[in-house]
Structure formats: structure tokens, C-alpha cells
Amino acid sequence: MQEITLNAPSAAAKIFVGDDALEKRLPALTTGQKNFVLTDSNVYELYPDLFKKYFDGTEIFVLPAGEENKSFPSLYAILSKMAETGLLRTSRLFAVGGGVIGDIGGLAAALYMRGISCVQIPTTLLAQVDSSVGGKTAVDLGGVKNIVGAFYQPREVLVAPSFLKTLPAREIKCGVGEIVKYAALNGEIFELLENNGDKLDDLAFLTDLIVACIEHKARVVEADEKETGERRSLNVGHTTGHAVELAYGFSHGESVLYGMLLETATAIEKGACEREYGERLLSIVKRALELAPVSTPDFSEIADCAKLAKSDKKNTDENTVKTAVAKRKNEWTIMALPFEEYAEALQKAARERM
Ligand SMILES: NC(=O)c1ccc[n+]([C@@H]2O[C@H](COP(=O)([O-])OP(=O)(O)OC[C@H]3O[C@@H](n4cnc5c(N)ncnc54)[C@H](O)[C@@H]3O)[C@@H](O)[C@H]2O)c1
Structure with a gap:
């Protein structure tokens, strides 16, 4: 123990x-x-x-x-x-x-x-x-x-x-959604996942990941319990993920994976995330989405769904959407985009990356 x-x-x-x-x-x-x-x-x-x-x-x-x-x-x-x-x-x-x-x-x-x-x-x-x-x-x-x-x-x-x-395979996939979030923020977890993506059905490997994620979260929460600073990093993939969850009815973890994919692709495009690191992260996300695959959702109306992201608790101004995104290894940032630009970027990411 x-x-x-x-x-x-x-x-x-x-x-x-x-x-x-x-x-x-x-x-x-x-x-x-x-x-x-x-x-x-x-x-x-x-x-x-x-x-x-x-x-x-x-x-x-x-x-x-x-x-x-x-x-x-x-x-x-x-x-x-x-x-x-x-x-x-x-x-x-x-x-x-x-x-x-x-x-x-x-x-x-x-x-x-x-x-x-x-x-x-x-x-x-x-x-x-x-x-x-x-x-x-x-x-x-x-x-x-x-x-x-x-x-x-x-x-x-x-x-x-x-x-x-x-736990059914699809629920394992949901948990991997949150693990990928930690990978985006923590270089060690990133490498564990990047190098061992085929071991996600191995309980010993999952236990290592569980401990690594909890340790990361514990340090973040100790520094910022009420989410006024560092804890906002744990919302990587979640602003868009919550919108996807509400609009398309996927479960939380799966929605986070779609949120990670769309937000990371957008962050690369807007220069908020280093391209090489972002592309590696996208490969990890895509691999996770292939666990217990479902038919690819029709995200052609994703720009409409962006309206839901506007009402996200983290936004302070109703015309701007703020998302926490990975910037490079062990670094994150807040990407703030005017609503229209965010909605267009999501549409483009859905068209080109799904
Ligand atoms: N508090 C937080 O920091 C935080 C962070 C992330 C997500 N969440 C919340 O967590 C919720 C999603 O959690 P979840 O994915 O665990 O969903 P869930 O609690 O609905 O569980 C998913 C399914 O798995 C079943 N299940 C549970 N344990 C099982 C087991 N051992 N074997 C077989 N089936 C089992 C459940 O009955 C359910 O059908 C969302 O409401 C989300 O908002 C909270």
C-alpha cells in the first residue's frame, strides 16, 4: 500500500x-x-x-x-x-x-x-x-x-x-481521458503514456499511473485549493469537454478526450502550444480515443456547441473563452480567444483532426 x-x-x-x-x-x-x-x-x-x-x-x-x-x-x-x-x-x-x-x-x-x-x-x-x-x-x-x-x-x-x-472497457477509456490530462501537464506521465500506450489493460501499469496522477494533483491542490491559480491547469481539455458532454451526451472522460483533441489542435494553430509537443500530445489523445472505439461523432455543428463553453464557470467576460492548454513539456498556459475565433477554430480542428 x-x-x-x-x-x-x-x-x-x-x-x-x-x-x-x-x-x-x-x-x-x-x-x-x-x-x-x-x-x-x-x-x-x-x-x-x-x-x-x-x-x-x-x-x-x-x-x-x-x-x-x-x-x-x-x-x-x-x-x-x-x-x-x-x-x-x-x-x-x-x-x-x-x-x-x-x-x-x-x-x-x-x-x-x-x-x-x-x-x-x-x-x-x-x-x-x-x-x-x-x-x-x-x-x-x-x-x-x-x-x-x-x-x-x-x-x-x-x-x-x-x-x-x-470496469467495462469504455469506462477505462474515460479514466484514460483524465490520465491524458495529467500527461499534458506532467512530463513523466506524458512519457509513461507515450511509451506504454499498449499496457492500459495491465493493472500494475495502471496502478503506477494512478499514483503518479494523484501525486501530481495533490501538489497542485496543496498550492491552490480553491482554483484561483495553478489548479486551473487541471481544466486542460475540460472547457470544450464540458460543452461536448452537454451537447453530444458523451460521458465525462470521453468528452475530456474530445476536448483535449480540439483544444490542443487549436492551441497549436494559435501558437499557444509548441507544435512538436502538441502533435505528440495529439497522438496520445488519438490513441486513447481508439480504446473502446465508438463511431466518430459528427462535429459539423461544433461551432454551435461552443456557445456552451461561453458559459463555463472559468470565464469572466462573456465574449472571451478561456481554456487551460499545455504549452510545452511541464508547462501550461491560459489561451484566451474571442468567442467567434474560438468557435471557428473548433470547427477547423474538428474538420481537419477528427
Ligand atoms: N470532483 C472532481 O474533481 C471530478 C473530476 C473529474 C470528474 N468528476 C465527475 O465524475 C463524474 C464521472 O465519473 P465516472 O466516470 O466515475 O462516472 P460514474 O460514477 O457514473 O461511473 C461510471 C459507470 O461505472 C459504473 N461502475 C463504477 N464502478 C464500477 C466497477 N468497479 N465495475 C463496474 N462498473 C462500475 C458506475 O455504476 C457507472 O455506471 C462526472 O460527474 C464528473 O463531473 C469530478
């Missing part, structure tokens, strides 16, 4: 990576007071023994799987059940699942009695490399992703890579 500490200004989080993490940490965390488990219907069905072994007698709330349930009505139902269960300030909420469960569970923990301990047990690759770490919690509202949320650090994150054995 490897241990990583994230000392954020608001609170410290301990992250444990290894298949023995649950065995080693859960017995101590589950005793002593009333606790609460949040999971989704797929994970609950796939892992009955886990819930029996560690959470027998604990209230288990099973949310139907799917992004559409990362919603206010679900949050209300979870909080109501927490109150009904009689949780106390000392209680813990265990969020066992992918990014949806981690995000809504983290927010419920932040809100209940103004904050109880949250333990994240991520079960998708996306959640293990990224969403369970860093304390961003949220639900979607009115068709806008993550518009209501809080920064709230989990007390512990227990990452057991063997959960990935039951």
Missing part, C-alpha cells in the same frame, strides 16, 4: 493506494459510531461481499447509477436519509463508487451538520486517478454541470485498483 498526504489549507487528506488499502484502513474507520454508505446500483450489485464484510449493519443508500442522478433531488434524498438515520457530527460518510457517487457524496458530507468526515472509495479509473482526490464536490443543476458544490476535502481516500477488473 502506498500513502500520499495532501495537506490542503482547509484540511489534510490521506490517500492510500493498493489492494490492501480497504483491509488495512476500513476496520478502524467503521467502528465507534453510526456511519453512512453511499453507493450506486451497479457497484452495489457487483460487490455484495464488500458491503457485507465492512458495512454490515450500516445504513447503505443505493443511488441508481448514472450522471442524471448527480442532482438536487438525489442530494435531498441522501441528506434526508442521513438525518433519519440519526448521524452525528462524528459519523462518517463512505462514498463507494465512481465520480458521480464521490461528487454527490462529498457534497452531502460537506452539508450535513456543516460537515462530517468523508471517506472516498473510488471504484472507476476516472475516480481513482482524479475525482476522489482534491475535494471538489458538486451536483448538476438546470443542465449545467457541477454548478452547485463545495470544496470539501475527504478525510481519507482508499484506492483499490482491483475494482478496475470489473
